[in-house]
Amino acid sequence: MSASCWSFRALWLPLVLMSAAADEQGEGCSGSAKRCGNLTMSDPFWLADEGTGRSCGSPDFVAVCDSNFTGFTSPVLRSAMPFSDGFAILNISYEDRSLHVIDVGKVHVLQVANSCHVPIWNSSVKLRPSFRIDPANVNLIFYNCTEVAAAAAVARSDLGLARTMVRCGNEWEVLVRVGVPYDVTGNYGGYALEGCHAVVMPIMGSSTGANASDYERLIGDGFLLTWLEPPHRARKFTRQITF
Numbered sequence: 254m255s256a257s258c259w260s261f262r263a264l265w266l267p268l269v270l271m272s273a274a275a276d277e278q279g280e281g282c283s284g285s286a287k288r289c290g291n292l293t294m295s296d297p298f299w300l301a302d303e304g305t306g307r308s309c310g311s312p313d314f315v316a317v318c319d320s321n322f323t324g325f326t327s328p329v330l331r332s333a334m335p336f337s338d339g340f341a342i343l344n345i346s347y348e349d350r351s352l353h354v355i356d357v358g359k360v361h362v363l364q365v366a367n368s369c370h371v372p373i374w375n376s377s378v379k380l381r382p383s384f385r386i387d388p389a390n391v392n393l394i395f396y397n398c399t400e401v402a403a404a405a406a407v408a409r410s411d412l413g414l415a416r417t418m419v420r421c422g423n424e425w426e427v428l429v430r431v432g433v434p435y436d437v438t439g440n441y442g443g444y445a446l447e448g449c450h451a452v453v454m455p456i457m458g459s460s461t462g463a464n465a466s467d468y469e470r471l472i473g474d475g476f477l478l479t480w481l482e483p484p485h486r487a488r489k490f491t492r493q494i495t496f
């Protein structure tokens with residue numbers, strides 16, 4: 254065998270492996286759009302198939318099609334934090350790489366208002382690495398306060414705080430503040446209240462000036478995320494250049 258024959262094989266092997274990988278993705282995934290509720294899910298998003306458990310793309314973009322979370326059927330993205338609910342997708346703009354979502358965990362806390370469950374995670378830490386909060390949002394802050402701290406905070410009319418249904422006997426209760434501007438550094442330390450734990454979540458920018466008493470509607474209206482190009486595409490691109 255001549256040396257030229259070996260170099261021929263060395264060139265072809267990666268190509269064969271590449272097409273095998275493409276077949277694996279294609280079958281049952283095929284990059285074709287799938288519907289969930291009112292939405293068409295296409296690349297980079299993909300719907301988890303509980304039957305096969307097959308992966309059809311970046312783990313950041315996997316969604317389950319479910320109606321348990323919000324009362325209507327929608328794709329739900331996973332949370333980056335363990336044992337916490339993710340984000341139900343209301344709409345996707347593939348052109349703008351933008352999506353309209355609801356933080357499902359916050360909706361759940363409101364649904365079980367008297368069960369001593371409090372919002373725990375800031376929405377930002379539940380986002381998987383490919384997603385960013387759109388700066389066009391404003392914020393809502395939940396304050397989990399002792400009874401004494403809550404009474405003191407509500408008395409300060411300048412804060413515009415509203416009481417919520419979320420409480421635990423007379424141990425603690427949750428207050429809400431709205432209209433807190435987006436901060437690119439994610440530091441909302443200036444909004445801390447003594448005797449209260451703060452949890453920050455985005456709401457639509459159009460809710461600027463809203464009354465905190467409307468917190469249920471404001472949370473249900475969701476907010477906007479943007480996404481970055483998924484890593485698997487960048488890899489494919491490099492391979493093409495190598496060849």
Ligand SMILES: *[C@@H]1O[C@H](CO)[C@@H](O)[C@H](O)[C@H]1NC(C)=O
Binds near residue numbers: 290291325326327343
């Ligand atoms: C789906 O579309 C129908 C018809 O436009 C609308 O009534 C319904 O609210 C939509 N559902 C969701 C979850 O957006």
Ligand SMILES: *[C@@H]1O[C@H](CO)[C@@H](O)[C@H](O)[C@H]1NC(C)=O
Binds near residue numbers: 317319321
């Ligand atoms: C949705 O509810 C059904 C019936 O209660 C249950 O079998 C299913 O596991 C739930 N799905 C999720 C993702 O919680």
Ligand SMILES: *[C@@H]1O[C@H](CO)[C@@H](O)[C@H](O)[C@H]1NC(C)=O
Binds near residue numbers: 345
């Ligand atoms: C969903 O997004 C598309 C694309 O941006 C837009 O044309 C459409 O009006 C949106 N639908 C709803 C119900 O917001």
Ligand SMILES: *[C@@H]1O[C@H](CO)[C@@H](O)[C@H](O)[C@H]1NC(C)=O
Binds near residue numbers: 397448
């Ligand atoms: C809520 O506030 C109460 C009273 O300060 C505190 O004991 C409890 O740990 C807080 N829970 C969370 C999840 O922050």
Ligand SMILES: *[C@@H]1O[C@H](CO)[C@@H](O)[C@H](O)[C@H]1NC(C)=O
Binds near residue numbers: 375440441442453
């Ligand atoms: C949520 O954000 C607030 C304000 O920035 C911060 O004080 C708090 O520690 C954060 N909570 C968690 C659980 O990261």
Ligand SMILES: *[C@@H]1O[C@H](CO)[C@@H](O)[C@H](O)[C@H]1NC(C)=O
Binds near residue numbers: 413464465466
């Ligand atoms: C917000 O709404 C509550 C309940 O409807 C009302 O009592 C309060 O005066 C409103 N606050 C402002 C600033 O409008």
